[in-house]
Amino acid sequence: MSIDLEKAAKVAKLARIKVEPDALPALAQEFNNILGFIEQLNEVDVEGIEPMTSVTPMRLKRREDIVSDGDQQAKVLANAPDAREGFFAVPKVVE
Amino acid sequence: MLDLTFETPKPKVIAGAKHDWELVIGMEVHAQVASNAKLFSGASTRFGAEPNANVAFVDAAMPGMLPVINEFCVAQAVRTGLGLKAEINLWSAFDRKNYFYPDLPQGYQISQLYHPIVGEGEIIVDMGPGVARRVRIERIHLEQDAGKSIHDMDPAMSFVDLNRTGVALMEIVSRPDIRGPEEAAAYVTKLRQILRYLGTCDGNMQNGNLRADVNVSICLPGAYERFQETGDFSHLGTRCEIKNMNSMRFIQQAIEYEARRQIAIVEAGGEVVQETRLYDPDKGETRSMRSKEEAHDYRYFPDPDLLPLEIEQAWVDDIAASLPELPDAKKARFVLQMGLSEYDASVLTAEVQNADYFEAVAEGRDGKMAANWVINELFGRLKKDDRDIADSPVSPQQLGGIIDLIAKGDISGKIAKDLFEIVYTEGGDPAQIVEARGMKQVTDTGAIEAAVDAIIAANPAQVEKAQQNPKLAGWFVGQVMKATGGKANPAAVNQIVSQKLGL
Numbered sequence: 001m002s003i004d005l006e007k008a009a010k011v012a013k014l015a016r017i018k019v020e021p022d023a024l025p026a027l028a029q030e031f032n033n034i035l036g037f038i039e040q041l042n043e044v045d046v047e048g049i050e051p052m053t054s055v056t057p058m059r060l061k062r063r064e065d066i067v068s069d070g071d072q073q074a075k076v077l078a079n080a081p082d083a084r085e086g087f088f089a090v091p092k093v094v095e
Numbered sequence: 096m097l098d099l100t101f102e103t104p105k106p107k108v109i110a111g112a113k114h115d116w117e118l119v120i121g122m123e124v125h126a127q128v129a130s131n132a133k134l135f136s137g138a139s140t141r142f143g144a145e146p147n148a149n150v151a152f153v154d155a156a157m158p159g160m161l162p163v164i165n166e167f168c169v170a171q172a173v174r175t176g177l178g179l180k181a182e183i184n185l186w187s188a189f190d191r192k193n194y195f196y197p198d199l200p201q202g203y204q205i206s207q208l209y210h211p212i213v214g215e216g217e218i219i220v221d222m223g224p225g226v227a228r229r230v231r232i233e234r235i236h237l238e239q240d241a242g243k244s245i246h247d248m249d250p251a252m253s254f255v256d257l258n259r260t261g262v263a264l265m266e267i268v269s270r271p272d273i274r275g276p277e278e279a280a281a282y283v284t285k286l287r288q289i290l291r292y293l294g295t296c297d298g299n300m301q302n303g304n305l306r307a308d309v310n311v312s313i314c315l316p317g318a319y320e321r322f323q324e325t326g327d328f329s330h331l332g333t334r335c336e337i338k339n340m341n342s343m344r345f346i347q348q349a350i351e352y353e354a355r356r357q358i359a360i361v362e363a364g365g366e367v368v369q370e371t372r373l374y375d376p377d378k379g380e381t382r383s384m385r386s387k388e389e390a391h392d393y394r395y396f397p398d399p400d401l402l403p404l405e406i407e408q409a410w411v412d413d414i415a416a417s418l419p420e421l422p423d424a425k426k427a428r429f430v431l432q433m434g435l436s437e438y439d440a441s442v443l444t445a446e447v448q449n450a451d452y453f454e455a456v457a458e459g460r461d462g463k464m465a466a467n468w469v470i471n472e473l474f475g476r477l478k479k480d481d482r483d484i485a486d487s488p489v490s491p492q493q494l495g496g497i498i499d500l501i502a503k504g505d506i507s508g509k510i511a512k513d514l515f516e517i518v519y520t521e522g523g524d525p526a527q528i529v530e531a532r533g534m535k536q537v538t539d540t541g542a543i544e545a546a547v548d549a550i551i552a553a554n555p556a557q558v559e560k561a562q563q564n565p566k567l568a569g570w571f572v573g574q575v576m577k578a579t580g581g582k583a584n585p586a587a588v589n590q591i592v593s594q595k596l597g598l
Contacts, residue, residue: 014193014394016195053188053402058402060164060401060402060404060405061163062163062169063132063137063166065131065165065168066131066132067131067138067139068132068137069136069138069151070139070148070150072150076147076152076155076257082252085146086146086148087146087248087256088147088255088256090252090253090254090255091252092251093196093244093246
């Protein structure tokens, strides 16, 4: 699989990262290098081998259904560029 | 378990300008898991809190915060799966669904695309006595809800509340087995009923705790059957998805509108474009959400913050052992063992509280009589006051007491209604009220005979008429009832009047 300029631009857009047109060729090349490495990994035959999900054999940690967090409106909003009446205020996003 | 037999309903047919058309519908229902805390954080799920009060740093996607799964939410999904007779996957996993929106601070929703926790199940969708559609469930997965954006508080800004962000949802996906707008609404009704019996979702549609996406396509009669035989979707039309509806009425209206829109396009020689649409209840139409299309590249990948979710069969078995009797089984038992009509059984099992109340009344009494009193008198009276069974002023014991008095012959059915009203408004023990207020039926034939004699003596002209036309004997019965304040046993009065008139 190879990444052309158009694909690189689309990926950037989906990730909401602004990439100037003259930076696209370098970006596409970087993608291709990464994918080239992945393709190399694909040469290893892993037929019938369960994917490894953790380095150590661990069970997914669970929590109990107890309210133990929240009630910190001021802290939650502290880094917001704009907040009003307890809400995050963002540029209008209605369609 | 008992089972009622049923026939499959006919699919809805819509007449186009050129042909008849049928509908094919599949649904994705998002049901909020009933839990105290969110799926991956310890923040509360309570509705109606101050904005951004129920937010942990995990929900706000602060850097470095990691999700830890709420085991009870997992148990609720398993419970739901078992209630829908579905297979439970002991191994499931979480994936990231990536998109940008202000009410999704992570930039992705944690969901289960590749390995959902629940596999195939089914729902029997009741369409009336003896008629039902078996709708297959494809899967149920756990995922996070997004926050809420409010667009009308400021002309230039949208306001975002993250209280809902990260609350656990079950997405319940059906196969395209639904064949009309009414069936679609009935499907959601039945699913909601089962979820409420299970206690896994409160089913509150107004608060958005249960909402449906509907996939609609049209086909010519016969095409659906070919699709069923082959599994080949090319026999069906192109589908459109109508998003996020939270009322049974809107679901029906939206499907009806959407089907007619597609028929008009196809009959005019056009092609339906697969897209996401929104139903506008004010205008009664669906419209395209074109802006969503472009962003529909979700780039799913396994969430590296979460190990696979592995659960044990013994744990699933424990949950299975704790399941309540579900609506289908309860209804079948009411019909087959208690002798109720299917209609009455449906009414009584619609809400588990109603069924429990009925069973308390019916305990040791005639089932049909108990059903009549609960449905016609109690429900009717509660409805008049816009009250719920939970705050019924008449307890099952009181209503049972009234029924016992009728059964013993102490009061007539008519007096029983008066008694019910007294118990409803004033409370008290029915037997004591009857005693204290002298409402007891007069079964003493001596007293009735005396009343009949008096009326016959006072109305010689009527006697003559009645002897020629026995139907007029009813007049005497009425007079006797009047004279005894409605307390005379009607059967005894009938008999004595006939006898005295020599009929």
